[in-house]
Amino acid sequence: MARDSYHHGNLKQALVDATVRLVEDKGPMAFTLAEAARLAGVSAAAPYRHFAGRDQLLEEVARQGYQDFAARLESAFDGGRPTALSAFVRMGQAYLQFAREKPGFYMAMFEAGLSIAGNAELSAASERAQSALVEAARALFARLPADRRPPATMVANHIWAMSHGVVELFGRGRPGGRSPASADEMLESGALIYLRGLGVIPD
Incomplete structure (x- = not known):
């Protein structure tokens, strides 16, 4: 050996x-x-x-995964060009692509039961990814009157949860994978329905 x-x-x-x-x-x-x-x-x-042990090694895997994940989200958003909505849709596509291309990192990030708060570097990497989604959500509602703008963090978390659900059910051979729609189509349609309900997209 x-x-x-x-x-x-x-x-x-x-x-x-x-x-x-x-x-x-x-x-x-x-x-x-x-x-x-x-x-x-x-x-x-x-x-x-x-x-110090296996969990600390997994935390390093997750940290590197979050760094790559955050960079992909930031690149997809690209300053909200050409529109905040199109950039937001690209971020969803980047989320699914990361899960497909980096399954080991994705599982370490989201399925290992790690205590992110207990590792400062891991926490910072995770927050960078969330911040990218929050910034994108904030841009989506910039044109709405202030009293009609939902909390950007809430929207970012909803989209993150929806993306994760699509990965689990439709993107990794799980039971929902038999859907006639692709994972990308499922996420995009779900996000657009959600955003229409918040007033970003007119009826």
Whole structure:
């Protein structure tokens, strides 16, 4: 069995990469730190140079996932061009694309039961992603009279919850995946119905 044989000189990232593969194969709760070490090609003791335990390693996976996720959302919004609504729809598409392309990171972020508040760097990365959605929601309602604007954070959280539900039911082979509509179509139509009810889109 290979021991301390990684060649790229970055033990921490090697363990993160191995963990992502294990999460994709087994889920975020069904692997051990020793398995991550074995897959990374290092000794069972090596991970403790960087991580106190399995949960801390998963937190690093989630942190990196949130950083990528937030960057994708920010890029999709692109300052609200050409319109805040079209930018908002792109953000939904970016959400689904991230879940499809980075399932190991996605599961670590949302299905590992991690305490985000207990890790400052992870919390900051998560807040960056939420802030992107809040900014987009705020832009959506900028043209409405102040007394008709719903709380931007509430709207962002509703859209986040809807996106997550679509991923779980329609985007990852779950029971709802048999829908004749694609996950992208489900999310876009649901978001537009929701926004119409809030007055962003005229009847």
